[in-house]
Amino acid sequence: MDWDVVVVRLTTACGRTGHATALAARSSIVTQAYLHEIIAPVILNRPVSQREAIWHELWAIDRHLTFFPVHLPGPVDVALWDLAAQAAGLPLYQFIGECRTSLPVYASSLFMPNTESYVDQVRAYAARGFTAYKAHPPGPWRKDMEVHRALRAAAGPDFTLMTDPVADYALEEAIRVGRDLEHLSYHWYEEPFRDFEVQKYARLCAALDIPIAATETTRGGPWGVAQSIACNAVDIVRADVSWKAGVTGTLKIAHLAEAHGLRCEIHCTTMGFMDIANLHVSCAIRNCEYFELLVPEEPFRFPMKDPYPIDLAGTAHVPQKPGLGVDLDWDAIDRTCVEHRVTRARV
Numbered sequence: 001m002d003w004d005v006v007v008v009r010l011t012t013a014c015g016r017t018g019h020a021t022a023l024a025a026r027s028s029i030v031t032q033a034y035l036h037e038i039i040a041p042v043i044l045n046r047p048v049s050q051r052e053a054i055w056h057e058l059w060a061i062d063r064h065l066t067f068f069p070v071h072l073p074g075p076v077d078v079a080l081w082d083l084a085a086q087a088a089g090l091p092l093y094q095f096i097g098e099c100r101t102s103l104p105v106y107a108s109s110l111f112m113p114n115t116e117s118y119v120d121q122v123r124a125y126a127a128r129g130f131t132a133y134k135a136h137p138p139g140p141w142r143k144d145m146e147v148h149r150a151l152r153a154a155a156g157p158d159f160t161l162m163t164d165p166v167a168d169y170a171l172e173e174a175i176r177v178g179r180d181l182e183h184l185s186y187h188w189y190e191e192p193f194r195d196f197e198v199q200k201y202a203r204l205c206a207a208l209d210i211p212i213a214a215t216e217t218t219r220g221g222p223w224g225v226a227q228s229i230a231c232n233a234v235d236i237v238r239a240d241v242s243w244k245a246g247v248t249g250t251l252k253i254a255h256l257a258e259a260h261g262l263r264c265e266i267h268c269t270t271m272g273f274m275d276i277a278n279l280h281v282s283c284a285i286r287n288c289e290y291f292e293l294l295v296p297e298e299p300f301r302f303p304m305k306d307p308y309p310i311d312l313a314g315t316a317h318v319p320q321k322p323g324l325g326v327d328l329d330w331d332a333i334d335r336t337c338v339e340h341r342v343t344r345a346r347v
Contacts, residue, residue, distance in 0.1 A: 004028035005271060005303060007333055008035065010079045012048065018083035019328060020075035021271045021303065023242065034072055038065075043076065048083045055248045059221070070217065070243050077246025078277045078324075086323040092277070093318050096251070096284035102317045103282055103291040105310055106132035106162065108268060110294070113138070115147050119154045122161075125295065130314035132160035132187070132290060139165060141173045145180050152184045164190035164213075171200050178208040188213045188236055188265075201233035211235035215253075216267055221245045222252040229260050237262055241277045242269035250278075254285045268292040272304035276319065276326050279309075283318045291316040305329040 004024040011017045024031035042057050058073045085095035093099075107125040112118055122133045135151060137144035144165050151161055163186060169177065174192040181189050190213040193200045205212050213236035218224035221244055228234040239253040254264040264287050266278045275293075282288040293316075294300050297308060306326040309317045319325025 003270075004031075006031050006035070006075075007303065007328065008075045008079050010043070010076070010083060012083060016083055016086055018048075018079040018081075018086065018323065019273070020078035020082065020277070021273045022075040023071045023269070023271065024069070031069060031072060034066075034068060035076070038068075039073055039076055043080070048080050048087070051077065051080045051084065051248055054080065055245065059245070070219075074240075074242045074244065074246040074249065075274070077248050078241050078274065081247040081277075082323040089322050091318065091320050091325050092247070092280040092323055093283040096247070096281070098284060099286050100283050102315050103279070103288070104132060105130060105291045105293050105314050105316050106134050106160065107295045108134045108164075108292050109136050111136050111138050115143075115150045118147050119150050121295065122151055122155050122159075125314075126155060126159065128314065129312045132162070132314075134162040134164055134190075134292070136164050136166060139167060141165075141167070141169055141177050145177055148177075148181060148184055148186065152186075157185070160187050162186060162188045162190065162213075165192055167192045168194060171203060174200075174204050175207050178204065178210055178212075182208065182210045186210060190214065190236075190238075191216060195228075198228055198231050198233045201228065202231050205232055205235060211263075213238055213265060215239070217243065221249045222256055225253050226256060229256065229262065235262065237264050238267045239264055240267050240269050240274075241281060242271070242274050243267075247277065247281055250281050251285070254281070254287060258285070258287045263287045263289060265290060266292065268294045268300075270294055270300050272297075272301035272308065273324070273326065273328060275300075276304070276309075276324050279316055279318050280324065303329050303333045 006022040006024050006028045008020045062068050085092040088095050107130050137147040169192045178189050188211045195218045214234045215225045215228050216238040225237050237257045239250045241250050244250050257264040266282045266288050
């Protein structure tokens with residue numbers, strides 16, 4: 001599937017600019033229409049400090065008037081937080097409330113055609129200093145088990161492995177795969193069902209000891225995640241600034257999980273610039289263990305100008321400049337740009 005990337009640029013009356021990027025499936029036309037016709041009237045001439053009020057107004061619109069694409073309105077919220085942190089002269093994670101400055105990274109695969117491709121990739125990233133790897137195995141479930149076993153054999157007993165089949169397993173298939181993962185000492189088991197199959201997740205969590213990660217694509221932001229937690233249908237919740245309504249929504253989910261003694265593992269947005277926003281949020285909370293890097297990483301870095309801030313030990317370090325602290329590649333954006341406009345907000 002082809003995806004467009006929409007660059008969101010909010011400019012204040014005093015000339016400060018906040019940025020974010022939004023994914024748009026197949027075409028950016030629908031995303032641009034939502035931004036200009038529905039979201040812009042909500043944020044025009046509003047103080048940036050009203051992020052919480054704006055966030056709730058957009059949820060009310062989502063409920064009563066129209067359903068936003070899953071990747072909106074999160075980017076608008078990110079751009080507002082970028083503006084606010086810049087105005088404060090602080091990196092975003094410090095503006096939110098600093099917990100740490102770095103996180104270990106796990107390389108997160110694409111779906112690949114054969115087992116050997118996964119084995120080659122985990123070896124390559126281990127050689128680069130990474131200490132963790134997550135497979136997105138291709139299915140069906142028996143093939144996924146083959147991939148899981150080959151990865152453990154190649155990576156060795158002490159290397160951290162996770163799996164995310166993004167699957168539609170039957171319950172008994174998921175249990176069989178999960179028990180094999182427990183034998184292989186995998187760190188977590190992610191999304192073997194659709195996110196809305198809460199009762200299946202509850203039964204899987206009860207049947208297995210390996211932590212079950214889910215809620216990546218649930219509708220309803222923190223309210224949707226709360227249903228899975230209340231039903232004991234998840235051990236690790238998933239959130240990010242793109243799919244879960246921005247910095248504001250992701251923080252709500254992370255704090256909700258923390259209150260229930262759960263981790264909130266921030267998942268990648270498939271856009272480097274927004275993943276930097278994820279890194280800021282991850283360094284402002286306590287209950288996230290890893291930074292997810294979709295690999296090979298270069299296709300997902302666009303339109304971010306900076307390289308990913310990852311050292312030779314496989315650790316991501318949060319940028320230290322005010323706001324998000326990284327730059328967009330405007331030359332590359334202009335070469336591929338269809339249309340862009342400026343929305344003005346107040347500080």
